Amino acid sequence: MPVSDFQVVLGLEVHAQLLTKTKIFCGCTTAFGGEPNAHTCPICLGLPGVLPVLNARVLELAVLTGLALGCRVKESSVFARKNYFYPDLPKGYQISQYELPICEGGAVPVALGGVEKGVRLTRIHMEEDAGKNVHDVAADGSSGVDLNRAGVPLLEIVSEPDLRSVDEAIAYLKSLRAILMTLGVNDGNLQEGSFRCDANVSVMPRGSEKLGTRCEIKNMNSFRFLRQAIDFEVRRQVALIEEGGKVVQETRLFDPDRGETRSMRSKEEAHDYRYFPEPDLPPVRVPPELVERMRRALPELPHARAARYRRDLALPAHDAELLVAEKETAEWFEAAVAASGGAPEAAKKVANWVNGELARLANESGLAASAWKITPARLAAVLRLVDAGTLGGPGAKQVVEEVFRTGAEPDAVLGARGLAQVSDEGAIEAAVDQVLAASAAEVERYRGGNTKLMGFFVGQVMKLMKGKGNPALVNAVLRRKLGG
């Protein structure tokens, strides 16, 4: 049976580092970087005699996230020890939650191809991150252990195996990521590993109800790698089944260099984590007062905002989705729309700029919208110049880029660089006349039926006018004079 006769079933586990100042069980900083073991204390080093105490902000963010995702937030939940030996796990156990997590149920709204779906969640729980193993720290090939990240707070968000394609999976992750970023819970950074995703992948014959054996895939730190990894894994599982083999439940690492998944040798033996309730931490209580406070603190979530854009501003779904991915960007967008009069036509133009040029410039510079030197008012000014015909397309791009870099006023840039578009009909006529006079042969071929030459004429006029001719007028004058 070809691959297409199989249905892939995906469940995703996201580990999101929480945006707190300090670690989950001690007061060390969560700041990135620092030389190895510069951000440690007896507690996160796992020295004899230490005890954990829960960071209140971690609890708040867990509740906030649970409320945002429509989960049942538990009034009482329990931390548990997950016991295993690994150098980056200093205590020899990870403090996590097992039988009684802080949230259950809930769903992540996902829009794909215009269809909205809620992908169900199984649970959300709090846990501590492990440190980092560093390879080849000495000539003999020794490894090193850096415990700066040990104890950084994580939320583990587990979905039901409701996803049925890689596209769905990526849409789910983008939606979840946008929500977490909007809540201020996580910074959404896949490359740095503050937003990590593991995938549970299985296949079953199309039309079947019985789920196949799943494999857990780890180490995919971009959406592109995620797609590659899942595609490979699906092909691997299908091939195995075709050959009469059986998929073995195991953990596999994605190798980005080869684009393949491979079995994790060190985790091959079935892990017996010997979970038991953490005796050093009493059950976590979430009083109604905390739930209420977090409920009041909920911001407008991305999908609600996108719906509002579609409804009130008649923005296409795709545009809206891009805008709401980051809260600051959406807020900037709204201010720019307001500064441009607030009508849907203006909104579309602003959206084009934000999702196009400004997104490009933001990516290059790494700046979030609140740090942009181009303010909403300045973009509105650019739009007015374009509407007035003073600026053409290319000119507007140059102005926006300069304002982004320097914070200058658009008028000033326009003047300084002489970018003003020429919309004086007289000047345009003169240029057109000049071009037509110098291109008699082409004029004849055009009038003979070769209308594609219009592009040539426009190009020549623009060249003569140093790109500043108002394109619409140039076209109109040319057509009139060529009689076409």
Added chain:
Amino acid sequence: MTRGAEELGRLGLAEAGDAVGRGEVSARALTEAALARIDATDGKIGAFLRVAPERALAAADAADARARGRTRRSAIDGVPIALKDIFLTRGLETTAGSRILQGFVPPYSATVVERLEAAGAVVTGKLNMDEFAMGSSNENSAFKPCRNPWDLARTPGGSSGGSAAALAARQVHGTLGTDTGGSIRLPASFCGVVGVKPTYGRVSRYGVIAFASSLDQPGPLGRSVRDAALLLQVIAGHDPRDATSSTRPVDDYLAPLEGGARGLRVGVPREWLAGGLEPGVERAVRAALQAYEAMGATLVDVSLPHTRYGIAAYYLIAPAEASSNLARYDGIRFGLRAEARGLRELYAETREQGFGAEPKRRIMLGTYALSSGYYDAYYLRAQKVRTLVRRDFDEAFRTCDLVAGPVSPTVAFRLGEKAQDPLAMYLADVFTITANLAALPGLSVPCGQDAATGLPVGLQLVGRPFDEVTLLRAARALERELPPPALPEVG
């Protein structure tokens, strides 16, 4: 040692503190005397794993400066004490009696150590113990056995053997131990001193090397009830660094101490006097119960039917928690590290060489009890039995204020007598274990001697949660009515 040093050694904790306060003796003199006594006697006793003379004398001098300036910090400011080597002491090697921590110098001190030092107590050194607090005789110390000052061929009890022996040998005026299944009460009983296990959560566990997290409690030992109460007053109280410590305000343990036993309802669990006790122990315990009646207390018959299941529950829960707590000893960040070519070998060799037989046994037992397929049948079941043990006490406390009985079925046994039979050793904990399982306060107070051997017998009192006041008052009343046997001369 000089006669002066010896005499100073006879002072109790409170007495010594008062003497410093009145300017009759300096902290330095007390400390030098303690160091001299330790030097003269510890070769025979083995109570100390390490002595810290410079640190102690510096602390003593500081205490003297405060005494001169009338800025003494507490009633025990300047008095020499010693600590079980399970308490982390900043800058001073701490081993938990194990080779796997040999050379470990902590960068921080336990909360209880900070409190004692803030009160001005002078830490003279770290005391011998069963490795990782696992044992009832101090024979599991990786370094050397500790001997009972009453009879050097016998054990002082464990796991806080050194804490009791150092007091019985009059080396220091007060000590700190920990109690997980009886490890303060048993050695106190075997050595004829007072030992208190506070209610779980009364005293901070931060900086105490963990054995069984839901059972461990630090506690004081003293040569008198007042001394133990004084130490408890200093160390008790909420610690924000210990999420299992109670926010309940600390009672005044000293003011009500002389309140007497009149009107007290003393519960006598029938399961605790149902046989299996050495005759000397039974006689002493019954004499103590009669003494309570003579003092105007009422004896009440109570039942603790789940007593016999306590050992089984304890020897599942404690090793399970220990197996997890001891996973951090891996040769990577501190302690012993074995030669190894690969990672797996590093773990296995380090732990094989570093742990003695008892920790290994308990790690094995605990790992098994938690492992897949066995968790429900073992660990979870044992936790349910714990609830039943607690209910037994709750029920008993409806008709009595505290419960009294033996600490141990025997007096101090000979070194080597039980070492070959772990199960026999475990079964000796039958009376003390239930207080740990039920998270209740308990203490041992001397109540006589075994006529045959001359060895001391302790009476155990177990009380309501956070009712150390009643226990101490009752113990003090007994101490007045039946003065404890004179401690041996170890010179």
Added chain:
Amino acid sequence: MSLSLDEVRRIAALARLRLSAEEELLFQGQLSAVLAHVDELAALDLSGVEPMTHALAAGEPSPLREDELRPSLSPDEALANAPARAGTAFRVPRIIE
């Protein structure tokens, strides 16, 4: 309840203990004896009994810590007891993932 030698080995591996052949036999016997005693618990009727997994009394306020920075150790302090180091990292034999 008697432990087989295989089980003893399995548990030792889980606990990262390299037992000698003698230790394996010794522990097999001793642990089996303890487990036999522990099997007494099997006879109890524990239906409806809640496990006492947390010893601290209910009614205590939830112990939480404010999200405020506290001083960390310096790398040298963190490594002060390290048996082997590489720069400021703890050194271990090569880890193969």
